[in-house]
Amino acid sequence: MNLLLAEDDALLSDALSAQLREAGFQVEHAPNGAVAEYLLLKQPYDLAVLDLGLPMVDGLTVLRRVRAAKPGLPVLVLTALDSLDDRVAGLNAGADDYLTKPFDFPELEARLRALLRRSKPVSSASEMGPLSFDRDTRRATLRSEPLELSPREWMLLDLLLTQREKVVTKEQINQVWATDRAGGASEGGAGGNNAIEVYIHRLRRKLEGSGLVIRTVRGLGYLLEAEAVVA
Known part of the structure; x- marks a missing residue:
């Protein structure tokens, strides 16, 4: 402990x-x-x-x-x-x-x-639909195919999965990125709202067609959820 x-x-x-x-x-x-x-x-x-x-x-x-x-x-x-x-x-x-x-x-x-x-410890592995995410091995797969993620994309997706039932704010994203300054530096330096929007856009493209979407909650942040199926 x-x-x-x-x-x-x-x-x-x-x-x-x-x-x-x-x-x-x-x-x-x-x-x-x-x-x-x-x-x-x-x-x-x-x-x-x-x-x-x-x-x-x-x-x-x-x-x-x-x-x-x-x-x-x-x-x-x-x-x-x-x-x-x-x-x-x-x-x-x-x-x-x-x-x-x-x-x-x-x-x-x-x-x-x-x-x-x-307290309930977060499992090292998470699954959501066709997405599998293992924190210990730092491997992610989508429909059993490897999902290539940069360090910032990895941290962002990890946060969205951990908070999947809650809105993730831009402040939370910047705080998480701040814990990995080396990784952030290798991807172009500082964070900020513009950088967050860029990486959200990248993640959205990588999740296209998976049934998972990152929804923007105006004025609050972002929410990872299953795409609604229209009958």
């Missing part, structure tokens, strides 16, 4: 890290928001414990950015901010649970284990 602890209080972070390791967690510590955001976007954690009062980048900003890129990551907010407005803001930003300081470690551990039980 890999856990990121984002906490700027050195004494508290040292004590918590030791207790969490004794409880069976593998803990990595981020002392500020910038490091927390970088690690959460780059590394595969099972869950995160995030203080809101982080220096450099505040915890709510980190939470919003990470939630956009990794919607399935369980996040517990741990903070001294205990007003109703603070709790509502944290939950609205994407927190799965909210624990105020001071707290007892057994309660923190119980809440973390409850989050792990509720």
